[in-house]
Amino acid sequence: MTAFWILAPVMVVCALGILVVRKAVHAALLLATVMISLAVLYAVLEAPFLFVVQIIVYTGAILMLFLFVVMLVGVDASDSLVETIRGQRSAAVVAGIALGALLLVGVAQLSLGTTVGLEEANAGGNIEGLADLLFSRYVLVFEVTAALLITAALGAMVLAHRERASAKPGQAELAAQRVRDFGTKGAHLGPLPAPGVYARHNAVDTPALLPDGTPAETSVSQTLAARGTIRHAPDLADDIEDVQRALGGPAGGAGTPADTSAGSGHNTENPSTGNATGAGGPGASGTTGTGTDEEAHR
Amino acid sequence: MTDVTPYVVLSAILFSIGAVGVLTRRNAIVVFMCVELMLNACNLAFVAFAKQHGNLDGQVAAFFVMVVAAAEVVVGLAIIMTIFRTRRSASVDDASLLKY
Numbered sequence: 001m002t003a004f005w006i007l008a009p010v011m012v013v014c015a016l017g018i019l020v021v022r023k024a025v026h027a028a029l030l031l032a033t034v035m036i037s038l039a040v041l042y043a044v045l046e047a048p049f050l051f052v053v054q055i056i057v058y059t060g061a062i063l064m065l066f067l068f069v070v071m072l073v074g075v076d077a078s079d080s081l082v083e084t085i086r087g088q089r090s091a092a093v094v095a096g097i098a099l100g101a102l103l104l105v106g107v108a109q110l111s112l113g114t115t116v117g118l119e120e121a122n123a124g125g126n127i128e129g130l131a132d133l134l135f136s137r138y139v140l141v142f143e144v145t146a147a148l149l150i151t152a153a154l155g156a157m158v159l160a161h162r163e164r165a166s167a168k169p170g171q172a173e174l175a176a177q178r179v180r181d182f183g184t185k186g187a188h189l190g191p192l193p194a195p196g197v198y199a200r201h202n203a204v205d206t207p208a209l210l211p212d213g214t215p216a217e218t219s220v221s222q223t224l225a226a227r228g229t230i231r232h233a234p235d236l237a238d239d240i241e242d243v244q245r246a247l248g249g250p251a252g253g254a255g256t257p258a259d260t261s262a263g264s265g266h267n268t269e270n271p272s273t274g275n276a277t278g279a280g281g282p283g284a285s286g287t288t289g290t291g292t293d294e295e296a297h298r
Numbered sequence: 299m300t301d302v303t304p305y306v307v308l309s310a311i312l313f314s315i316g317a318v319g320v321l322t323r324r325n326a327i328v329v330f331m332c333v334e335l336m337l338n339a340c341n342l343a344f345v346a347f348a349k350q351h352g353n354l355d356g357q358v359a360a361f362f363v364m365v366v367a368a369a370e371v372v373v374g375l376a377i378i379m380t381i382f383r384t385r386r387s388a389s390v391d392d393a394s395l396l397k398y
Contacts, residue, residue, distance in 0.1 A: 001304070004304060004305065004308075008308050011308065011312065012308070012311055012312070012315070015311075015312055015315040015316070015335060016315060018319055018328070018331060018332065018335065019315065019318060019319050019322065019323070019332075024325055024327045024328050024331075027328045027331050028331060031331050031334065031335065034312070034335065034338065035338060038338055038341070041305065041342060041345075042342075042345055045302075045305065045345045045348075045349050046349055047345050047348070047349075047357050047360075049357070049361075050341075050345060050357055050360055053361065053364060054341075054364075057364055057368060058334075058338070058364065058367075061368065062334065062367065062368055062371050065371060065372070065375060066327065066330070066331060066371070066375070069327060069375045069378065069379060070327055073327065073378065073379065073382045073388050084324075084391050088321075088322075092318055092321035092322045095317075095318075095321065096314050096315070096317050096318030096321065097314070099313075099314050099317055100310060100313075100314030103313065104307060104310055104311075107303065107306050107310055110303075110306075112301070112302065112303060115301060115302055115350050115352075116349075116350065116352025117349060117352055118348065118349055118352060118354070120352060121352055121353050121354050122354075126357075129354045130354055130357060130358060130361070133354055133355065133358045134358060134361075138358055138362075141362060145362060145365050145366075148365070148366065148369050149365065149368075149369055151369075152368075152369035152370075152372045152373050153372070155372075155373045155376065156372045156373055156375075156376040159373070159376035159377060159379070159380050160376050160379060160380070162383070
């Protein structure tokens with residue numbers, strides 16, 4: 001029983017965690033903890049076969065499939081805590097507590113009697129005993145299960161398959177479409193702006209700055225925007241004084257905070273100053289220039 | 299011989315938590331995880347009762363639950379991916395076309 005009293009609180013806490021965590025990946029990891037703990041409980045309950053199957057099938061296959069889909073789908077903003085139906089969340093919690101109370105009262109009313117234990121049933125080996133049952137009394141269920149698995153595999157293939165309604169557009173068609181969009185809607189003709197390049201950050205999650213100092217939203221991937229992991233570009237320039245102090249004395253002319261706020265526009269007008277001021281000028285890069293060019297087109 | 303009642307109680311608690319999760323969470327993938335939690339809670343009860351009654355039928359039932367859960371996850375995740383591909387969202391609130 002020691003294993004049970006150690007694992008049961010862990011499982012309940014992790015299960016409650018699934019209800020409150022915001023990110024789907026965290027929920028998957030908490031669920032993995034619950035499932036591995038369950039596997040240990042199966043081992044305690046004299047079910048060695050289910051112990052292994054729980055780890056291999058549930059934690060190994062099903063949960064990895066979950067993580068795979070979480071990565072594919074991307075962590076979008078659907079984890080919001082805003083209620084669409086008023087009072088739905090509290091009503092659901094009340095209903096859940098009522099269900100739990102009902103089940104617990106039901107269990108409390110049971111008198112289970114003495115536990116028989118599986119020593120006798122497991123005498124010839126747990127796996128042999130299960131196989132005996134599976135291929136004698138439950139053989140029809142076993143066959144139906146096979147049909148179910150084949151149906152599921154086919155269904156997944158059909159659902160995941162995408163039939164192309166029209167031919168895939170080639171390079172010439174795409175280019176013609178771009179020019180047409182430019183003519184009719186005034187869409188930007190060139191490629192999307194690259195992410196921002198700053199003295200200390202040039203990762204893809206740092207947006208480029210437009211001439212007025214606002215970040216260019218098209219310069220970072222939409223997936224990152226949905227995840228909300230985009231760096232705040234003006235923040236990158238805010239601590240420029242601290243950095244200069246740490247480096248010992250002013251490093252360049254364009255490094256004052258007053259200059260930084262308007263720095264990107266200034267530097268794009270004459271890119272050569274970007275090289276001259278060295279590390280001092282944030283946003284002194286051709287990348288930002290792409291963003292401003294796009295704005296100029298509009 | 300140990301009593302299996304604590305296992306059944308834990309199973310009931312996990313099942314209720316899973317049910318609340320299905321009702322409250324909005325991300326379809328997390329809703330699915332909560333369904334899995336409920337199935338696992340049922341499995342725990344099956345295995346506990348197998349020990350209580352001293353035969354292996356409960357363990358066979360738990361095994362079949364696992365198989366059905368695997369099939370369900372495969373199809374369900376494929377549906378979620380298809381919905382995400384067309385609507386760019388995995389939220390259960392966004393798939394409300396039948397409502398109108």
